[in-house]
Amino acid sequence: MATSTVEPSTYIAPPPAEETYYEAHEPTILGGGFILAVFAVWELYPAIFGLSKGMKLFFATPSDIIAALYSLLILNEKLPMVGTIWQHFNASTGTFLFGLGLSIIVALPLGVVLGRSQTVDAMFDPFITAFNATPRLVFLPIVLIWFGVGFWTVIAIVFLGAVFPLLINTYAGVKNADKLLINVVRSFGANEWQINKLVVLPNSLPFIIAGLRLAIGRAILGVVVAEFFGGTEFGLGVIMVQASQSYRVDILFAVLIIFMVVSLLITAAVKQIENRLSRWRPAKIKTF
Amino acid sequence: MSSYISAENINLTFRPKNREAVTALSEFNIDIEQGQFVSIVGPSGCGKSTFLNVLLGLIPPNTGVMSVNGRTVTGPGTDRAMVFQEFGLLPWRTVAHNVELGLELQGVAKGPRRETCQGFIKMVGLTGFENHYPHELSGGMKQRVGLARALASDPDVLLMDEPFAALDAQTRDIMQAELLRIWHEAKKTVLFVTHQIEEAVYLSDHVIVMTKRPGRTKKLVPIDLPRPRDYEMRVSPRFNELKLEIWNELKDELSVGGDEDSGHA
Amino acid sequence: MNAWIYEKRRLLLGVAAVILFFLVWEVIFSGLVKLNPLFMSKPSLIWSGFMYDLKSGKVLFELMVSVRPFLFGFIAAVVVGIVVGTFMGWRQKVGYALDPLMTALYASPLVAVAPLVIIIFGVGVPGKTFLIFVLSVFPFIFNTYAGVKAVDQLLVNVVRSMGGNDKDIYFKVIVPSVLPYIIAGGRYAIGRALVGILVGEFYAASAGIGYMIAFYGDMYAIDRMFAYILIMMVIAVAFTEGIRWAERAAFPWRVGM
Incomplete structure (x- = not known):
């Protein structure tokens, strides 16, 4: 009887199919390729199809934008408006850091208080809900009246944008602190301050960092919008308004790309910090 | 007659603002000699864990006096340390840092603290795991950390609140043997709360049987098995007699379809 | 009691x-x-200012001016967002291709294109509609994408093993699992859409709630300005809390969304 059985010991599994370079890098290739394709169409469209006279005014090809970025960032040429791009960049960075710093100083202590006291929490809740739901931009006109045109108005808008995500996340983190762990450290004789230091803060740190990530996004948004309307002399938002009014679409997009890159870089950096700080957590809940 | 740990007429009623008051302990009395291993068994919700919290100083009783070595308990103190059922390890701290918690809170400097704790980590058999985070450990290892942490602050009394309830059966057996070894080595007075009669008999010098809520001491059963104890002892006739004696005391207290979860692994 | x-x-x-x-x-x-009325107001004055504009029909008029572009832009964002997100989740290659670009756009402060949009589309409904669309489409894209990807293959197999056809799988598994994601996305999108309408109306407009806030601010009519700010807040809270409530009511089986 000739049966074609394969003895277990002689059976050799076929080697796993070699993964091609494409298969290994499919997401990168497709993602990068799509972005390149978009740029290519954008670049070539006017050359192939031509643009109406009106549209020409509003159009800048990627090469125009890169040229603008090069001359502004690398050659540090003067803008057609006022100053150099770096002066505006520094002004915006200053506003961003100041406003964000202020919101951290306010949000962290307040968040801890709200998280630890049910009564204070219940009383603040409607206000936080209302302010968090409303775009803070709505307060711009009143902020302008109170703080006057210029620096402090911009700071106030950035602050209002960033403070709520931080506050809400700090609060959630504190509230989420494990009762058992609080009892554990109490049983070892910890006082209220030590309970906060040993349990409440470490426990809420991942929440706070996640809040920080949100707050940074909101703060950048705040810088842009506040500089649109805030009446400061320097700032990237100021440049954008002026560039669009003088039909310098290349400069407008150049600044937009600067914002984009900065946002992505900061977000990635915070994400990095988040991962470092959550080494103690099992991997599956690391991303918040 | 003054005993080492004594509870005199402890009464404790919880009064949640919007719900019915619950009397957890009523006229609760206990006397324990120094160096003894005493277990408390009782039906679910009888207040045995609550009693440990009173002894630990986390919950003040309404009336009655709780004292250890002649000193009245008014709050947590370094003479008592607890091993918690759900381990209660700080997840963001490594094993070594968790063990150091008690000494850190006593203000012991970093150097000596580390050195002391190294010894206790060795005692519970965790050398080599100092820099692991709790989530990287098995349940049994976590409870070894909990034990080392409690011992590291050198308490006179070790309180254990169903410390092995969250472990699987084999790990539990190993941990019981380990606990006995460590108890011999460290010479502490141990108060051990458990659901398991067998565990209580195997480990203890005395077993206290509690009534159902409101909890009161029903009977003190002396365990006259010789020490050191070994695993074979668990199948000896005397062991089973003691188990039966405690079961007979306990079974009247177990309400059928009890209102609380008694399904501990 | x-x-x-x-x-x-x-x-x-x-x-x-x-x-x-x-x-x-x-x-x-x-x-x-x-009270310096050029600097501050108080509730009673705000209320009478509000009642004055309400009786003259002004509140309703300005509201309608803002609502139209809001609805157009938002509905467009829902439709486009769900279609694009579904494609991205459904066809892996599409997801790979679009993910980086969309992420970059989502992370960047897109409000920044407002001046350009206004210049191209003008200050009327089209400009505002486009702005609102651009700002609110990304939460829908990303949440739909995440929702489709998160559909439990096990549940698909369960329904199939019991003899369910494609339609059953679609209505009994996919839609119920994706819908909560989309609605949660809607909560984010509302906030961004409101930013869009404010920027559009602050920047260049001649009517609308946002415009009135800026206008009364320029006029130092603080009581009236506060009235419109409060209207805006009430609308925002009503939307977000309304969605939250609907989420809880419609998907009681979802824990901690």
């Missing part, structure tokens, strides 16, 4: 705090501090 108070304690405290807030505000500027 006591138990009722305890149960509603949170709510009562919140309501009390809000009433207290307006009361204190009113009292402070009714004698304690002299």
Whole structure:
């Protein structure tokens, strides 16, 4: 009887199919390729199809934008408006850091208080809900009246944008602190301050960092919008308004790309910090 | 007659603002000699864990006096340390840092603290795991950390609140043997709360049987098995007699379809 | 009675705090501090300002001006967002291709294109609609994408093993699992859409709630300005809390969304 059985010991599994370079890098290739394709169409469209006279005014090809970025960032040429791009960049960075710093100083202590006291929490809740739901931009006109045109108005808008995500996340983190762990450290004789230091803060740190990530996004948004309307002399938002009014679409997009890159870089950096700080957590809940 | 740990007429009623008051302990009395291993068994919700919290100083009783070595308990103190059922390890701290918690809170400097704790980590058999985070450990290892942490602050009394309830059966057996070894080595007075009669008999010098809520001491059963104890002892006739004696005391207290979860692994 | 108070304690405290807030505000500027009407207002003045504009029909008119572009832009964002997101989740290659670009766009402060959009589309409905669309489409894209990807293959197999056809799988598994994601996305999108309408109306407009806030601000008519700010806040809270409530009511099986 000739049966074609394969003895277990002689059976050799076929080697796993070699993964091609494409298969290994499919997401990168497709993602990068799509972005390149978009740029290519954008670049070539006017050359192939031509643009109406009106549209020409509003159009800048990627090469125009890169040229603008090069001359502004690398050659540090003067803008057609006022100053150099770096002066505006520094002004915006200053506003961003100041406003964000202020919101951290306010949000962290307040968040801890709200998280630890049910009564204070219940009383603040409607206000936080209302302010968090409303775009803070709505307060711009009143902020302008109170703080006057210029620096402090911009700071106030950035602050209002960033403070709520931080506050809400700090609060959630504190509230989420494990009762058992609080009892554990109490049983070892910890006082209220030590309970906060040993349990409440470490426990809420991942929440706070996640809040920080949100707050940074909101703060950048705040810088842009506040500089649109805030009446400061320097700032990237100021440049954008002026560039669009003088039909310098290349400069407008150049600044937009600067914002984009900065946002992505900061977000990635915070994400990095988040991962470092959550080494103690099992991997599956690391991303918040 | 003054005993080492004594509870005199402890009464404790919880009064949640919007719900019915619950009397957890009523006229609760206990006397324990120094160096003894005493277990408390009782039906679910009888207040045995609550009693440990009173002894630990986390919950003040309404009336009655709780004292250890002649000193009245008014709050947590370094003479008592607890091993918690759900381990209660700080997840963001490594094993070594968790063990150091008690000494850190006593203000012991970093150097000596580390050195002391190294010894206790060795005692519970965790050398080599100092820099692991709790989530990287098995349940049994976590409870070894909990034990080392409690011992590291050198308490006179070790309180254990169903410390092995969250472990699987084999790990539990190993941990019981380990606990006995460590108890011999460290010479502490141990108060051990458990659901398991067998565990209580195997480990203890005395077993206290509690009534159902409101909890009161029903009977003190002396365990006259010789020490050191070994695993074979668990199948000896005397062991089973003691188990039966405690079961007979306990079974009247177990309400059928009890209102609380008694399904501990 | 006591138990009722305890149960509603949170709510009562919140309501009390809000009433207290307006009361204190009113009292402070009714004698304690002299009110400078070019700088500050108080609830009673705001209320009468609001009633004045309400009776003249102005509130409703301005509201309608803002609502139209809001609806157009938002509905376009829902449709486009769900279609694009579904494609991305359904066809892996599409997801790979679009993900980086969309992420970059989502992370960047897109409000920044507002000046350009206004210049191209003008200050009317089209400009605002486009702005609102651009700002609110990304939450829908990303949440739909995440939702489709998260559909539990096991559930698909369960339905299939019981003899379900594609339609059953679609309606009994996919839609119920994706819908909560989309609605949660809607909550984010509302906030961004409101930013869009404000930027559009602050920047260049001749009517609308946002415009009125800016206009009365320029006029130093603080009471009227506060009235419109509060209208905006009420709308925003109604939207977000409304969605939250609907989420809880419609998907009680979802924990911690």
